[in-house]
Amino acid sequence: MDGTIGILSQVAFWGLYSGCIYILLATGLNLIFGVMKIVNFAHGEFLMLGTYITFFLFVISGFNPYILLIGSIPILIIVGVIVERLCFRPILGTGKLNEIFISLGLIYIFQNLVALIWTDEWRSMRSPYADILINLGPIQLPLDYLIIITVTAMILVSLYIFLQKTTLGRAIRAASQNRKGAMLMGVNVEKVDMLTFGIGAGLAGAAGTLWAVSGQVFNPYMGSIPAIKGFAIIILGGLGSIPGAIIGGLAIGMVENFTAFTLGGSWKDAVSFILLIVVLVIRPTGLFGEAEE
Amino acid sequence: MLAIENLNVSYSHLQVLWDVSLQVSRGEVVTLIGSNGAGKSTLVSTIFGLNSSPTGRILLRDENILGLPTYEIVRRRLSLVPEKRELFPRMTVRENLELGAYVRSHGDALDHVFELFPILKDRQAQNAGTLSGGEQQMLAIGRCLMADPEIIVLDEPSLGLSPKLVHMVLGTVQRLNEEGLTILLVEQNVRRALEISHRGYVLESGRITKTGPAEELLHDDQIKEAYLGM
Ligand SMILES: Nc1ncnc2c1ncn2[C@@H]1O[C@H](COP(=O)(O)OP(=O)(O)OP(=O)(O)O)[C@@H](O)[C@H]1O
Ligand SMILES: [Mg+2]
Numbered sequence: 001m002d003g004t005i006g007i008l009s010q011v012a013f014w015g016l017y018s019g020c021i022y023i024l025l026a027t028g029l030n031l032i033f034g035v036m037k038i039v040n041f042a043h044g045e046f047l048m049l050g051t052y053i054t055f056f057l058f059v060i061s062g063f064n065p066y067i068l069l070i071g072s073i074p075i076l077i078i079v080g081v082i083v084e085r086l087c088f089r090p091i092l093g094t095g096k097l098n099e100i101f102i103s104l105g106l107i108y109i110f111q112n113l114v115a116l117i118w119t120d121e122w123r124s125m126r127s128p129y130a131d132i133l134i135n136l137g138p139i140q141l142p143l144d145y146l147i148i149i150t151v152t153a154m155i156l157v158s159l160y161i162f163l164q165k166t167t168l169g170r171a172i173r174a175a176s177q178n179r180k181g182a183m184l185m186g187v188n189v190e191k192v193d194m195l196t197f198g199i200g201a202g203l204a205g206a207a208g209t210l211w212a213v214s215g216q217v218f219n220p221y222m223g224s225i226p227a228i229k230g231f232a233i234i235i236l237g238g239l240g241s242i243p244g245a246i247i248g249g250l251a252i253g254m255v256e257n258f259t260a261f262t263l264g265g266s267w268k269d270a271v272s273f274i275l276l277i278v279v280l281v282i283r284p285t286g287l288f289g290e291a292e293e
Numbered sequence: 294m295l296a297i298e299n300l301n302v303s304y305s306h307l308q309v310l311w312d313v314s315l316q317v318s319r320g321e322v323v324t325l326i327g328s329n330g331a332g333k334s335t336l337v338s339t340i341f342g343l344n345s346s347p348t349g350r351i352l353l354r355d356e357n358i359l360g361l362p363t364y365e366i367v368r369r370r371l372s373l374v375p376e377k378r379e380l381f382p383r384m385t386v387r388e389n390l391e392l393g394a395y396v397r398s399h400g401d402a403l404d405h406v407f408e409l410f411p412i413l414k415d416r417q418a419q420n421a422g423t424l425s426g427g428e429q430q431m432l433a434i435g436r437c438l439m440a441d442p443e444i445i446v447l448d449e450p451s452l453g454l455s456p457k458l459v460h461m462v463l464g465t466v467q468r469l470n471e472e473g474l475t476i477l478l479v480e481q482n483v484r485r486a487l488e489i490s491h492r493g494y495v496l497e498s499g500r501i502t503k504t505g506p507a508e509e510l511l512h513d514d515q516i517k518e519a520y521l522g523m
Contacts (some may be wrong), residue, residue: 129505167395174381174392184341186396186440187368 006138011261012254017145017214019253020152021047024207025230026237026245028200031241034240035196038088041103044227045110046076046201050208050264051218052114055125057214065127065213066147072205080201084194091195107224114220124217148210155206156246159199172196176240225269232276238285251275294319294444294475295340295371302332302339309335309498313349315459317444320467322476323509324486326497326520333479334376336496341373342366353444359441368396372442376479377451378433382422387415389421389432393439406435409465427458434465444475451482463489483520487511 021271022210029043050072087106091098132143163169173180175192206224212218233252237244252272259271302310309332317323327416339347342363351359367373381389385478390413391395394401406412410431416424430450430466436444447466451459459482467489470476478484487493487507495503495516503510510516 116409170388170392171395173384177383178379178380180343180375181381182392184361184367184373184375184379185392185436186364187392188364190362285312 002293003138007053007261009107010139010141011257013139013141013145015254015257016149017249017253018257019250020148021146021207021211021226022229022233022252023152023246023249024155024203024210025226026233026249027159027242028127028203029202029230029234030237030240030242030245031172031176032197032200033234034242035172035179036092036193037192038092038099039234039257040088040102040106040197040200041100041227041231042083042084042106042110042205043200043230044109044223044225046080046204046223047208047211047226048114048218048220049079049110050205050211051222052118052123052208053205053218054209054212054217055118058125065125065209066151069151069206069209072209073202076205076208077198077202079205080198081194083201084197088197089190089193113219118220120220122217122219125212127213127215130215144214148214151206151210154205168195223260229272232272236276236279294354296350296352296479297336297340298350298352300336300339300347300351301346302335302344304335309499310339310347313496313499313501314499315494315504317475317477319443319475320470320473321492322470322490324478324479324483324490324493325496326478326480326483326486326493326516327517328441331496332499333496334448337373337376337446337477337479338448340366340371344368364396367440370441370443371505372440372445374433374437374445374447374450376452378429380421380429380432383420385418386421386424386432387417389436390439394438397439397441400440400441402439406438409438410435414478425455427455430458430462434460434462442474444471444477446477446479448479449481450478451480459485479499483516484511 025043025047029039033039038205053072053075054065054068057063057071058065083106088099091102127144129147131142134143134146163173171182171187171192172195173201174185175187175189179189182192229252233248234245236251237248252275255271255275256268259269297313297315300313301308307494313336314325325333325336335344338344340351342358342361347359349359350357353366353369353371354482358369362429381392384392390406392401412428413431413435416428421429424432427505434447450462450466454462463482463485466476466478470489478486478490487510490507492505492511493507494501495510503513
């Protein structure tokens with residue numbers, strides 16, 4: 001009996017850990033969708049850039065890879081700001097088709113650029129804590145998982161405080177609830193768009209660092225599967241809802257790991273989408289979706 | 294203080310405003326009346342830079358603000374209470390008011406707003422989306438005042454309110470003017486609006502057809518017939 005509980009909590013912990021990457025991706029996507037009402041289909045490429053930037057900084061500096069978040073987050077924020085300014089602002093409000101083509105273009109540009117610089121071999125890196133296991137009662141956990149979960153929680157708490165307490169954060173929330181209202185309060189909504197897109201990209205960059213540090217392999221094309229799951233999560237949790245992104249990300253992480261544990265690893269990716277379809281049939285606005293205003 | 298000169302505005306191929314000119318002097322309440330679809334809200338949103346491709350001039354303290362982004366206009370101490378209120382529904386009353394002060398450099402007007410609308414003080418922690426229509430209108434006015442404007446534009450502040458609330462809201466407008474605020478008021482409650490105004494303009498199918506002191510407009514036969522139901 002104790003053994004079963006031990007195994008189940010171990011699987012739940014894996015779910016929590018893999019949910020972290022999804023939560024960071026989906027939160028960024030929803031932040032951007034909330035303010036700009038666009039979906040950046042190249043969001044997975046920000047994750048991929050995050051892994052390579054971490055890898056590169058690690059090779060040249062030899063720093064503890066977790067410290068490299070200080071590099072990957074700001075670099076991705078800047079990349080996001082530039083992408084918003086050059087690619088998405090000009091097409092804002094011109095229709096979904098333009099967003100899709102801009103995103104597709106960005107996917108190819110980023111993938112090929114990275115392949116050009118670092119080739120398209122699979123890469124991986126090793127955390128200095130890779131061999132450390134922590135005993136928590138009946139379960140054994142890699143120290144890296146615990147750090148990743150803690151780091152993700154810290155990032156989310158900082159984001160929450162930023163959005164709730166700072167003037168800029170409030171301007172972002174205002175613009176996402178009522179763009180015209182925000183303009184009339186004197187908010188420069190174009191600046192808010194740029195900043196929001198940057199923060200979304202920065203969160204994906206953080207996810208990239210955590211992905212690389214946890215020892216998972218990456219190549220220039222690795223962004224697409226996690227990104228598709230990110231899209232599934234924001235639909236599942238409700239477009240624009242940050243709590244929805246967090247709970248949806250956790251749910252997908254858990255479901256995947258329990259499925260892999262019970263049915264086998266090959267079901268892992270399929271089950272997220274089965275869950276998505278079921279939720280959409282029952283509740284088309286997503287679990288936490290806002291009704292149309 | 295605010296002068297609109299020969300303003301023309303179109304939506305794609307449909308011209309909505311034709312050569313509209315209108316002035317509001319410091320300290321005045323000026324009412325703009327006109328039937329549904331006359332172009333009143335179009336005029337108002339054009340003042341705030343929310344319509345594309347207008348021609349003409351909009352002078353605020355002798356500076357042409359036509360073509361400036363909305364946030365630049367609001368920073369010049371001109372604020373709007375829009376027709377649809379445009380509140381932040383999932384923020385509290387308090388947060389809505391605080392956002393009203395976004396462009397304000399110092400101090401705040403919270404006490405003043407709570408004194409004007411005591412109900413907002415009781416509802417501070419409630420989400421704006423859950424307020425009644427009347428409360429939402431009070432919040433929209435209060436939020437606009439938080440910016441510390443010198444001149445405000447109100448687009449049908451009494452729309453959808455009970456007669457008692459209409460009276461209260463227009464009474465507040467009068468009081469704000471007595472406190473020194475310059476006001477451009479768009480209203481369908483023509484009698485009550487003209488009673489608290491210095492001057493008025495009539496907009497018909499996108500053209501200014503009549504203007505004069507409020508007293509005069511109140512006794513104008515055509516206005517009596519068209520807007521006062523007499
Ligand atoms: N975004 C828009 N696109 C196209 N036409 C518009 C748009 N907004 C308003 N119009 C048209 O412009 C005209 C003037 O509209 P406007 O809202 O300015 O009138 P209004 O005087 O404010 O009316 P009401 O008293 O009903 O508020 C109307 O014929 C309306 O259909
Ligand atoms: Mg109108």
